[in-house]
Amino acid sequence: MLMASFPMNRKEAIAEYKNRKTPRGTFSVRFGDDLPVWVDATPDLDAARNRLLFVLRNGMHTNKELQAEWNARGEAALSYQVLEKLDDDLSPMAWSDLLKDKKKEWLARLGAQAIDP
Numbered sequence: 001m002l003m004a005s006f007p008m009n010r011k012e013a014i015a016e017y018k019n020r021k022t023p024r025g026t027f028s029v030r031f032g033d034d035l036p037v038w039v040d041a042t043p044d045l046d047a048a049r050n051r052l053l054f055v056l057r058n059g060m061h062t063n064k065e066l067q068a069e070w071n072a073r074g075e076a077a078l079s080y081q082v083l084e085k086l087d088d089d090l091s092p093m094a095w096s097d098l099l100k101d102k103k104k105e106w107l108a109r110l111g112a113q114a115i116d117p
Contacts, residue, residue: 022046024095025085026102028112031069031077037112038066039083041103043095049080052115063115 023045029038029052042048052061057075061067070078083106086095107114 021088023082023085024090024099026083026099026106028079028081028083028106028110029066029115030079030081031073032079035069036065037110038063038115039103039106039110039112040115041099041106043099045082045085052080063113065113066115 022043024043025045026039026041027045027048029040030036040048053075055061056067056070056078059067059071061070084102086098086102090098103114106112
């Protein structure tokens with residue numbers, strides 16, 4: 001049986017994964033230009049997008065209005081947009097507070113609703 005050769009071994013791959021920079025920031029979700037906009041902030045934009053899609057696909061989102069739009073319009077109509085990314089060099093204490101502030105700022109700027117009710 002032939003094994004595929006990979007450029008790095010398992011330990012190197014795990015170390016690289018643990019040392020990767022996760023993009024922190026704010027994002028919006030909408031299903032059209034004239035429809036409601038939802039905003040959230042997260043310490044991991046990639047994971048937040050994956051989690052959002054998983055929950056919506058399974059009909060389990062706690063925001064009933066967001067889930068209803070998904071059910072009515074479907075995944076193809078979903079627009080997920082990163083609004084702002086935070087600098088990588090911020091301390092965990094700084095980015096936690098900054099994420100909260102940025103979320104409030106984007107909610108006000110867009111006239112949006114929070115994703116989590």
